[in-house]
Amino acid sequence: MEQTQTDNYLKMLSLHRIREIYIKEAENAANTNLSYQEYLHRLVEQQVLSKIERSINRKTQLACFPQIKRLEEFDFSFQPKINEKLIRELATLEFMNDSKNILFIGAPGVGKTHLAISIGIKATQARKRVLFYTAEQLTQQLAAAEVSGRLAKMLDLMTRIDLLIIDELGYLSLTRQTAKLFFQLISKRYERGSVIVTSNKPFEQWGEIFNDDVVAAAILDRLLHHSYPFLINGKSFRLKTINK
Ligand SMILES: Nc1ncnc2c1ncn2[C@@H]1O[C@H](COP(=O)(O)OP(=O)(O)OP(=O)(O)O)[C@@H](O)[C@H]1O
Ligand SMILES: [Mg+2]
DSSP states (O other), rough: OOOHHHHHHHTTTTOOOHHHHHHHHHHHHTTTTHHHHHHHHHHHHHHHHHHHHHHHHHHHTTTTTOOOOGGGGGGGGTTSSSSSHHHHHHHTTHHHHOOOOEEESSSSSHHHHHHHHHHHHHHHTTTTOOEEEEEHHHHHHHHHHHHTTTTHHHHHHHHHHEEEEEEEESSOOHHHHHHHHHHHHHHTTTSSSSEEEEESOOOOGGHHTOOOOOOOOHHHHHHHEEEEEEOOOOOOSHHHHHHO
């Protein structure tokens, strides 16, 4: 009876983790002579850990990563041109405190998306708000928001995100109109929040992506100002097995 009531109270207080473990932990405490205080501490600690874990999972879901790729899975020996030390430093997320950007430029398969997602995951683990878009999805959403009169709202929301990842810039070129929307976004985030961009096109060719040299220069200027550009000229990991 008493136990059922305790269960109910814990449920009312949404202390689900404690509800799951308090009986087992009490047995454990009795067996190991834990003090009442230590017992309570263990319960509260487990509840806090479970809350953090749920928050991280939620943040990771909301980030819309296309796959989960971890830095620990990245084989730096396969891509020796990448400055591993710098990547590991960036994974501490210090760059986000200064709203700095990261640019991964290189041919298909060199690991741009993998690295972008890995750093994004580090950010969600630190409970930062992250959004992953392909450049195509992003420009489509910006264009749709403009048509329906929600552009200002969408730009505001994008400014409040802690880390914005824009993948595959350059595989499809933008129209002049969407290039302008893209510029507005980059301009709004400039010095306010970090952006990670991946592109297969070297900076000299960004005029082609945006169909407008002036807009491209203005976007690049803002992205590069406080940034870590990585020019990855290595082999494709996708072709690794084929080349063996
Ligand atoms: N150095 C690496 N170590 C481990 N896995 C890697 C490495 N480089 C790439 N991969 C893997 O190879 C595949 C292709 O990498 P990724 O998607 O990051 O390439 P990309 O540079 O984004 O290419 P694209 O320009 O075609 O989008 C992914 O499954 C990725 O996890
Ligand atoms: Mg990619």
